[in-house]
Amino acid sequence: MKLPVTITINGRAYQREIEPRLLLVHFLRDMAGLTGTKIGCDTSQCGACTVLLDGVAMKSCTCLAAQADGASITTIEGLSADGQLAPIQEAFWAKHGLQCGFCTPGMVLATRALLETTPQPTPEQIRHALEGNMCRCTGYQNIVRSVQHAANMMGGRP
Amino acid sequence: MTVAVEPARVFGSGIRRREDPRLLTGTARYTDDIVLPGLAHAAILRSPHAHALIMRIDTSRARTAPGVLGVFTAADTDGILTPIPCCWLLPGSKLKTTPYHPLAKDAVQYVGDPVAVVVAESPYQAQDALELIDVEYEPLPAVVDPQKAAQQGAPALHAEAPDNVAFHWTVTGGDVDAAFKCADVIVRERIVQQRLIPNAMETRGAVAQFVPATGELTLWNTTQNPHIVRFVMSLVTGIPEDRLRVIAPEVGGGFGSKIAQIPGDFITVFCSMKLGRPVKWTETRTENYQSTTHGRDHVQEVELAATRDGRVTGLRCTVWAGMGGYLSTAAPGIPTILHGLMLSGPYTIPAVKEDVYGVYTNTTPVEAYRGAGRPEATFMLERMMDRLADEIGLDPVDVRRRNIIPPFQNGHDVITGLKYDSGNYEGALAKVLEHVSYDALRAEQKAARDKGRYIGIGVSLYVEICGLGPSQVAGAVGFQGGLWESAIVRFHPSGKVNVFIGASPHGQGEETTFAQIVADELGVAVTDVKVVHGDTDATPMGWGTYGSRTTAVGGAALAIATRKIKDKAKLLASHLLEAAVEDIDYSSGRFFVRGVPDRHKTIQDIALMANVAWNMPEGMEAGLEATSFYDPPNFTYPFGAHVAVVEVDPETGHVTLKRYVAVDDCGPQINPVIVEGQVHGGVVQGIGQALWEEAVYDDTGQLLTGSLADYAIPRADMLPDIEVLSTVTPSPHHPLGVKGIGEAGTIASTCTVYNAVIDALEPFKVQSVRMPLTPERVWRAIREGAERGAGAPPLDTLGAP
Numbered sequence: 032m033k034l035p036v037t038i039t040i041n042g043r044a045y046q047r048e049i050e051p052r053l054l055l056v057h058f059l060r061d062m063a064g065l066t067g068t069k070i071g072c073d074t075s076q077c078g079a080c081t082v083l084l085d086g087v088a089m090k091s092c093t094c095l096a097a098q099a100d101g102a103s104i105t106t107i108e109g110l111s112a113d114g115q116l117a118p119i120q121e122a123f124w125a126k127h128g129l130q131c132g133f134c135t136p137g138m139v140l141a142t143r144a145l146l147e148t149t150p151q152p153t154p155e156q157i158r159h160a161l162e163g164n165m166c167r168c169t170g171y172q173n174i175v176r177s178v179q180h181a182a183n184m185m186g187g188r189p
Numbered sequence: 190m191t192v193a194v195e196p197a198r199v200f201g202s203g204i205r206r207r208e209d210p211r212l213l214t215g216t217a218r219y220t221d222d223i224v225l226p227g228l229a230h231a232a233i234l235r236s237p238h239a240h241a242l243i244m245r246i247d248t249s250r251a252r253t254a255p256g257v258l259g260v261f262t263a264a265d266t267d268g269i270l271t272p273i274p275c276c277w278l279l280p281g282s283k284l285k286t287t288p289y290h291p292l293a294k295d296a297v298q299y300v301g302d303p304v305a306v307v308v309a310e311s312p313y314q315a316q317d318a319l320e321l322i323d324v325e326y327e328p329l330p331a332v333v334d335p336q337k338a339a340q341q342g343a344p345a346l347h348a349e350a351p352d353n354v355a356f357h358w359t360v361t362g363g364d365v366d367a368a369f370k371c372a373d374v375i376v377r378e379r380i381v382q383q384r385l386i387p388n389a390m391e392t393r394g395a396v397a398q399f400v401p402a403t404g405e406l407t408l409w410n411t412t413q414n415p416h417i418v419r420f421v422m423s424l425v426t427g428i429p430e431d432r433l434r435v436i437a438p439e440v441g442g443g444f445g446s447k448i449a450q451i452p453g454d455f456i457t458v459f460c461s462m463k464l465g466r467p468v469k470w471t472e473t474r475t476e477n478y479q480s481t482t483h484g485r486d487h488v489q490e491v492e493l494a495a496t497r498d499g500r501v502t503g504l505r506c507t508v509w510a511g512m513g514g515y516l517s518t519a520a521p522g523i524p525t526i527l528h529g530l531m532l533s534g535p536y537t538i539p540a541v542k543e544d545v546y547g548v549y550t551n552t553t554p555v556e557a558y559r560g561a562g563r564p565e566a567t568f569m570l571e572r573m574m575d576r577l578a579d580e581i582g583l584d585p586v587d588v589r590r591r592n593i594i595p596p597f598q599n600g601h602d603v604i605t606g607l608k609y610d611s612g613n614y615e616g617a618l619a620k621v622l623e624h625v626s627y628d629a630l631r632a633e634q635k636a637a638r639d640k641g642r643y644i645g646i647g648v649s650l651y652v653e654i655c656g657l658g659p660s661q662v663a664g665a666v667g668f669q670g671g672l673w674e675s676a677i678v679r680f681h682p683s684g685k686v687n688v689f690i691g692a693s694p695h696g697q698g699e700e701t702t703f704a705q706i707v708a709d710e711l712g713v714a715v716t717d718v719k720v721v722h723g724d725t726d727a728t729p730m731g732w733g734t735y736g737s738r739t740t741a742v743g744g745a746a747l748a749i750a751t752r753k754i755k756d757k758a759k760l761l762a763s764h765l766l767e768a769a770v771e772d773i774d775y776s777s778g779r780f781f782v783r784g785v786p787d788r789h790k791t792i793q794d795i796a797l798m799a800n801v802a803w804n805m806p807e808g809m810e811a812g813l814e815a816t817s818f819y820d821p822p823n824f825t826y827p828f829g830a831h832v833a834v835v836e837v838d839p840e841t842g843h844v845t846l847k848r849y850v851a852v853d854d855c856g857p858q859i860n861p862v863i864v865e866g867q868v869h870g871g872v873v874q875g876i877g878q879a880l881w882e883e884a885v886y887d888d889t890g891q892l893l894t895g896s897l898a899d900y901a902i903p904r905a906d907m908l909p910d911i912e913v914l915s916t917v918t919p920s921p922h923h924p925l926g927v928k929g930i931g932e933a934g935t936i937a938s939t940c941t942v943y944n945a946v947i948d949a950l951e952p953f954k955v956q957s958v959r960m961p962l963t964p965e966r967v968w969r970a971i972r973e974g975a976e977r978g979a980g981a982p983p984l985d986t987l988g989a990p
Binding site: 052120 | 205206208209210212213215216217218219221222224311314367388389390440441442444471474475695696697698703821862863865866869870871872873874891896897898902903904905906907908910911
């Protein structure tokens with residue numbers, strides 16, 4: 032059985048026939064060809080697959096593509112426009128908030144969601160907000176600095 | 190009056206990384222992101238038993254499942270794949286290798302040992318068909334603990350090693366028996382360096398494209414060393430190296446777990462060879478825990494002899510190192526060469542002896558994991574230093590100072606036969622103690638204890654061996670390869686530069702730091718240098734990125750290549766400027782006639798003239814390009830001193846890491862921001878071992894920590910900020926003086942945090958707790974200490990159990 036779905040990703044509608052069991056992360060990577068979203072585990076711990084679903088950060092491996100029918104998704108590919116990095120991306124670059132880069136797309140989108148609700152987070156709030164996104168390279172310290180820097184660059188505006 | 194301002198030097202500057210924009214925008218391509226026309230997908234059926242005979246495999250139902258293109262077992266690989274070779278054949282150790290088949294043949298040796306593979310049109314279909322394969326096993330008794338596996342009567346894994354001992358290696362220096370006979374004081378401890386799972390955020394995987402018409406293979410592989418992959422893949426598959434291209438695309442972390450070639454790599458290639466289609470295999474995380482190599486897994490029995498005033502006279506130990514079900518690529522060298530030779534660390538110890546038993550167990554094969562042997566050696570030594578201090582009533586810092594090697598700039602002979610390059614251990618120690626105000630910290634600790642708060646302070650020194658290494662030494666210790674590195678520097682007519690390196694960075698930032706080396710040496714802009722790596726068809730041979738060797742060895746090759754360029758450019762400048770070469774000076778990318786700075790050629794002018802070759806001196810070849818193969822004359826020996834401050838809650842056993850300070854000396858820093866990032870990540874991985882991480886097998890060999898839900902890697906909210914400081918002691922033999930920083934943090938931090946926790950538990954007379962120091966283990970240790978009495982606070986002051 033195939034299900035027709037329409038999922039808007041980074042402003043563009045993707046109409047596809049899918050298997051009901053297809054995970055959203057596989058829809059993004061394999062059916063929409065947007066491989067910026069990563070898969071780091073199979074138990075929804077690592078957060079590498081974090082995207083925004085209707086503006087809310089969620090792990091796209093925990094969601095069936097069918098459940099996202101009609102939803103609007105933002106992935107890492109949708110953050111920068113015209114080759115210009117978004118402030119959060121600039122901040123991660125400036126503060127060495129990434130090494131191998133594999134957790135980075137999820138980390139950046141989790142940061143975006145945090146700054147929507149908490150435009151000037153404390154280091155403790157940042158660490159708490161990102162505890163569902165694992166990084167094995169940085170020890171998180173420069174990620175915290177990056178998020179603080181992004182908040183400052185954005186002047187407290189979400 | 191004007192003040193001359195030195196132009197900012199790019200070497201030593203914390204510039205932003207050149208690799209980041211692609212990583213930040215989701216445009217970087219990792220192995221699982223590779224898509225090819227006609228791509229098929231492989232899924233591997235793995236043994237659910239730790240030890241069993243394979244009686245029968247029936248793949249008939251799977252073969253007819255929707256989308257299935259092929260199902261293969263060991264019988265299909267006969268005559269096509271040879272067993273996977275072990276590449277570190279320790280001499281003089283009675284090493285017993287066993288056939289390590291990509292697909293298990295007659296028996297399985299660990300949970301996760303591959304048994305069959307399905308290839309299908311989609312990954313979901315491949316996964317579905319796995320469930321249709323029937324395997325009949327005859328389970329056998331299993332053994333998972335390396336010390337128990339080496340005991341008489343333990344279940345034997347391999348006929349070649351009926352006692353499960355894969356090798357027995359020893360190192361001795363001085364008369365250790367005499368040292369123990371005459372010792373005033375002997376302290377002993379049994380230490381378990383628990384097994385760890387590396388957890389690179391990207392799991393392993395491969396995309397193999399074999400073209401039957403040409404016999405050529407292209408392999409995209411998540412690896413730290415594509416040239417070794419090509420070499421070994423060629424041996425196992427018989428595909429000649431000249432027709433075998435290995436590409437390490439973006440690689441999402443390694444930490445040692447992407448050095449070895451694991452069965453899945455060969456199986457993927459085999460499937461492509463059989464089907465004539467490109468095939469992709471990507472581990473799930475659970476599969477990664479079973480199939481990608483693990484780290485550590487030592488049982489150590491250690492004794493230290495000393496005088497009453499705290500001078501160490503001897504160190505003696507026996508180590509049982511778990512190897513897993515088979516010997517992985519470099520496994521035998523890790524608990525031996527990279528461990529035993531570093532026994533005496535930064536101290537003068539006149540006599541040492543170590544026996545290492547590498548033991549087969551029914552577990553996932555063990556390999557390098559960040560630090561690889563050196564964290565285990567540092568832990569033993571630094572633990573025993575604290576035990577000695579406790580025994581004779583000295584401060585841990587004083588004991589260390591009584592044994593520390595004095596500063597040296599150009600070589601220090603070590604009891605194990607090594608020659609450290611340069612070191613100032615006292616300098617690093619003094620710096621870290623001053624930074625934390627050590628005496629005041631001890632006073633605060635005492636004041637807190639008086640109020641019933643248990644603060645602990647841990648101090649550790651370390652020296653590590655890295656920059657592996659002279660190839661002659663590699664050969665002498667049985668490594669089946671060289672350990673040099675290579676670099677090509679190529680100027681294009683426009684003056685832009687490509688650098689091609691044999692090493693294969695995967696997050697460490699050498700696209701930036703290597704561009705800084707070139708910019709510094711040749712006076713070009715960093716942004717005019719692009720570093721190419723990770724493709725065996727594009728780059729010169731090199732042995733890979735591990736053991737903190739990329740900058741220490743590959744960086745030296747690069748520096749030498751740039752100096753060759755400069756030599757040629759100077760000759761060409763002399764020709765073009767019509768001046769004798771002795772009269773040509775160089776400064777910041779310009780060659781000029783001495784005393785006449787206006788008569789000059791920039792390096793870009795020279796690059797253009799060399800490439801168009803309209804006017805070359807007689808006998809000079811066209812082009813501006815140089816290649817260097819650098820084989821280091823010695824290892825490099827970074828070092829440092831770390832301090833941790835913890836607080837233990839006696840009611841719950843919970844450890845809070847309050848403060849962590851690292852002083853590391855990796856020589857001159859090319860990019861201090863990147864160095865700091867390496868220290869952060871390294872320290873946190875070591876803290877993970879001390880407090881949270883362990884691969885747990887039950888007695889039947891089931892991996893109980895089989896997913897990220899069960900295995901506790903550090904998260905953002907579990908950690909304080911790490912305070913990072915440094916000293917600078919150049920390596921005397923390296924062209925840039927640099928030593929390496931990738932593993933330093935991990936080598937020092939496990940024992941530093943551990944010692945801090947034991948220090949906090951001092952009132953309870955606790956001397957050892959098995960790692961990781963989970964609340965339950967600490968809580969039990971406190972209660973056992975309290976029950977023993979010995980001046981410990983009474984139990985009823987600690988809250989009810």
